[in-house]
Amino acid sequence: MTAISYPLAETTLANGLRVVVSEDHTVPNVAVNLWVDVGSRHESPGRTGFAHLFEHLMFQGSRNVASGEHFSALMEQGARLNATTWFDRTNYFETVPTGALHLALWLEADRHGHLLDALTQENLDNQRDVVKEEKRQRYDNMPYGSALIDVYAAAFPEGHPYHHPTIGSMDDLDAATLDDVHAFFRAHYGPNNTVLTLVGDLTPEEGFAAAKTYFGPLPAIELQRRERLPQLEPLATPVRVDRAGDVPNDRLYVAFRMPVDATPDYLAASIAVDVVAGLASSRLMRRLVRTDETATSVGGWTMGLVDGVGLGAITADVAEGADPDEVEAAICDELTRFIDEGPDEAELESVVADTERSWLSALASIEERADHISHHALLTGDPAYVNTFVDRLRAITADEVRAAAAVWLVPSSRAVVRYLARDEAEVAA
Amino acid sequence: MSQVTRPTVAPPAPWHFPAATTHDLPNGLHLVTYDVPGQYVVSVRLAVPVPLDSEPTLREGVGTIMARTLDEGTETCTAEEFARLLERKGVGYGAGVSDAGLSLDLDVVKGNLEPALDLLRQILTEPVFREAEVARHVRSRLAEIEQERSIGANRSMLEFVRTFYAPTDRSSRPTGGSPETVSTITRDDVAAHYRQHVTASGSTLVVAGDLGGLDVPALVDAALADWPSGPARARFIERSATHANHRSRVVLVDRPGAVQSDFLVGAPGPDRSAPGGWAPYPVLAYVLGGSPTARLDAVLREEKGYTYGTRSSFRPKRGGGSFLTFGSVRADVTAESIGIIVDILEGGRDGFSEKEVRAGVDYIAKTAPGRFATADAIADEAVGMAMDGRTTAFTTANLHDLVTVDRDRVTDAYERFTRLAGVGSGARGAGWTIVVVGDASQHREPLEALGLGEVTVVTDD
Structure with missing residues (x-):
């Protein structure tokens, strides 16, 4: 059993806003964390990147708040704040001294309720430019920066909500209009599509009352939501994408479709990925980096998603002079062996110990704790997941891990994205 | 719908770094x-x-x-x-x-x-x-x-x-x-x-x-206890920086076809023993380039949309330090952006408003309890102080001094920094070391035209 259990209290306001409070008086701060149930998976063709662009506009003023004032008013009270957009959600957050909690909620309610009053073409054009620079900085002008974009497109079929990246395309960003922003806000931003989590120096009663004061007046919106998609099966045959370019060394991404987030199958498959490639003592680390020395580093990770599929990947930086085909063959070989054998006791113990420490490290700060609580309140309906995750992981048996790998990590179901250093690619061509 | 009044904020209680x-x-x-x-x-x-x-x-x-x-x-x-x-x-x-x-x-x-x-x-x-x-x-x-x-x-x-x-x-x-x-x-x-x-x-x-x-x-x-002691030595490394004689110039690292240019604009800065105290320097960095509403991003990001964001910070070492401003901008506005950055940084000579200074002081002081709330943040700060020949008593004392920082102290700190760095002493750009990583064929001439000093192009293999 995990000995640590954070207190959780929940309520839902009359307008549908779900509020979760976790009391913790160790620091005179409160983490305010909002998850809105809209991400790039809700975008329509020709409008990719819109959820994220919209998130930027949330800092450009609202009915009673001037452009930029959200940042300045909170920062001068000692708030650390930002927002992020991802496939499944958009997240707004600030950690404030306890005395600034009400100001933070007032500012959040103003923009979550009344953004459109302050929206201008000038703001849209400016933030469109800023987002383009974000895309150039993080993706276009970064070695391997577009690799994950290729992975999504390779692993998920055309038209699937996760086929396109959250950052979107330059053309679609250019096409965004003020009307789009209005329609997007009206369709997705409402209390009944949002979770508010407050963690820190307050009681549940104080948190609920403050939430009601500031968010209570916001009207519910009419939500038109489709059901989440059914589970996507593993790829039937391997998919390959090769990119030749200005990268320092060959890098492989061997990706797989996964079960949806937080299910026992997802946890079992994620343990398999850890054992094969994620741990510092993983099988591929031992084979490729320590023994064969055909890779300089190996990694393994999974991405929990909700719309019918998740993603897992094994990455390898190919050592100079080594053959990327051989590295890929070795990865497939180790996966096949793992599917045959399953994990041993020491491997399972390592995954649990490593996960427990990193999970408790994440929950150690009130802001990350609030973020995980919002995540599960919004997407899995179970904020108490923060308290049960490690035990759930520990309950998975070696047989379940092996069985999950046998479904989800079969080499013939892989999507391979290779970034190849130009010299070699030219020789190969 | 009834309008909810904007709430006022209760000031936080005084705070000190956890006791060691x-x-x-x-x-x-x-x-x-x-x-x-x-x-x-x-x-x-x-x-x-x-x-x-x-x-x-x-x-x-x-x-x-x-x-x-x-x-x-x-x-x-x-x-x-x-x-x-x-x-x-x-x-x-x-x-x-x-x-x-x-x-x-x-x-x-x-x-x-x-x-x-x-x-x-x-x-x-x-x-x-x-x-x-x-x-x-x-x-x-x-x-x-x-x-x-x-x-x-x-x-x-x-x-x-x-x-x-x-x-x-x-x-x-x-x-x-x-x-x-x-x-x-x-x-x-x-x-x-x-x-x-x-x-x-x-x-x-x-x-x-x-x-x-x-x-x-x-x-x-x-x-x-059985870890061998080795020869006696001090707990920190006493050292000072020696700057290049010809450090005040522009270096352009060629990246043909780059869609953005990365830049770094820097000058010698103080260490934590600076006369007048260390506390004004982080405030100065905050006002110039420490937030989306700081002087740099107010222009480069929020007005012009040239960048996802720039940041300025003082980096103290045991002896001497540096003041760095860095980020990336759209390729076709590279030289214009470097000119804007230098002008904004040098514009500190015209002074700082009490409001700007107060915002910086409040941000740094009031975020401290949250920044130092977790075991890893506390341990990182403590070990950083130890390697600097200090203890976290400095962290607390500096925070207490910080709340007394006003416009005069920030102005004095800016004056001292620029004087020692040679900034503002002569031509525009004097005293700065400016590095740009971008397409030399596009940016060399516009950078030279700024008159910020000699422009050297460096080509990687």
Whole structure:
């Protein structure tokens, strides 16, 4: 059993806003964390990147708040704040001294309720430019920066909500209009599509009352939501994408479709990925980096998603002079062996110990704790997941891990994205 | 709908950094502990004052390779087995080198602190540096050098230190060594560096977390009392910077076709012992480039949309420091942006408003309780202070001084910084070292036309 259990209290306001409070008086701060149930998976063709662009506009003023004032008013009270957009959600957050909690909620309610009053073409054009620079900085002008974009497109079929990246395309960003922003806000931003989590120096009663004061007046919106998609099966045959370019060394991404987030199958498959490639003592680390020395580093990770599929990947930086085909063959070989054998006791113990420490490290700060609580309140309906995750992981048996790998990590179901250093690619061509 | 009135804010209560308890081991190891209730992952940080310039010139990077191979096996354990031992106890481990010394980090759940300290003992006293492991880490480092050079922001920093510091100053070269030096490093070099420097005397161990029910001094005594003391030495490395004679200039690292330009604009800055106190400097950096509404981003991001964001910060070292402004801008506005940056930074001579200063003071002071709320943040601050020859009493005293910082003190700090850096002393751009990583064929002439000084183009292979 995990000995640590954070207190959780929940309520839902009359307008549908779900509020979760976790009391913790160790620091005179409160983490305010909002998850809105809209991400790039809700975008329509020709409008990719819109959820994220919209998130930027949330800092450009609202009915009673001037452009930029959200940042300045909170920062001068000692708030650390930002927002992020991802496939499944958009997240707004600030950690404030306890005395600034009400100001933070007032500012959040103003923009979550009344953004459109302050929206201008000038703001849209400016933030469109800023987002383009974000895309150039993080993706276009970064070695391997577009690799994950290729992975999504390779692993998920055309038209699937996760086929396109959250950052979107330059053309679609250019096409965004003020009307789009209005329609997007009206369709997705409402209390009944949002979770508010407050963690820190307050009681549940104080948190609920403050939430009601500031968010209570916001009207519910009419939500038109489709059901989440059914589970996507593993790829039937391997998919390959090769990119030749200005990268320092060959890098492989061997990706797989996964079960949806937080299910026992997802946890079992994620343990398999850890054992094969994620741990510092993983099988591929031992084979490729320590023994064969055909890779300089190996990694393994999974991405929990909700719309019918998740993603897992094994990455390898190919050592100079080594053959990327051989590295890929070795990865497939180790996966096949793992599917045959399953994990041993020491491997399972390592995954649990490593996960427990990193999970408790994440929950150690009130802001990350609030973020995980919002995540599960919004997407899995179970904020108490923060308290049960490690035990759930520990309950998975070696047989379940092996069985999950046998479904989800079969080499013939892989999507391979290779970034190849130009010299070699030219020789190969 | 009724309008909810904008709430007022109650001022926060005074705050101090968590209290430290210290304990000295006979071998010279100094233990500093912070009991932080509710922090169930304990952070352990070890600082060993190994000077960067103790590395043989032809083997620069040997300290980094040593740091990375300390946990790669002991007499009784292979590297693989040792990695598994760490992982089975859930120990997050890392080691690295900076010009302040060697540092080792362990994070572990409270219940596993004792075995984690025993693993730390093995790392410190029983490494064997097998040939194969050292050779592997040499190859990894060589690959890493190529990766670092390929990233614009990293490339700009490499070029900056090369331009900014005198060639005789070790800081002018990469901490982890260059391909020429790293490729010659052998296990004997690593073992010799280890024997000479990884000793208890002068070292500081920080343990922070929920320590209730634990006798940390006893656990540390049990684990590390037999770590050899080595020759007596100070707890921090006394050093000062030597700048290049010709550091005030523009260097353009050619990246044909780059869709953005990474930039780094820097000048010599103060250390924490600056006359007038350290507290005004972070405020100054905040006002100039510390937030989306700071002077730089108000123009470059929010007005013009040229950048995702720029940042300014003072980087104090034990002796001397630097003031750096960095970020990336759209390629076709590179020179214009550099001109704007220099003008905004030099515009500090026209003074600062009380409102700007107050916003900076309030942000830095009022975020402190949250910034230092977790065991790892507390331990990082404590070990950083130790390597700087200070304790976290400085952190608290500086925060108390910070709230007294006003417009006059920030203006004085700016004046002192610019005078010592030679900024504003002559032509526009004087005193700054400016590095741009971008397409030279597009940016060279516009950068020259700015009149900020000589523009040198550097081409990578």
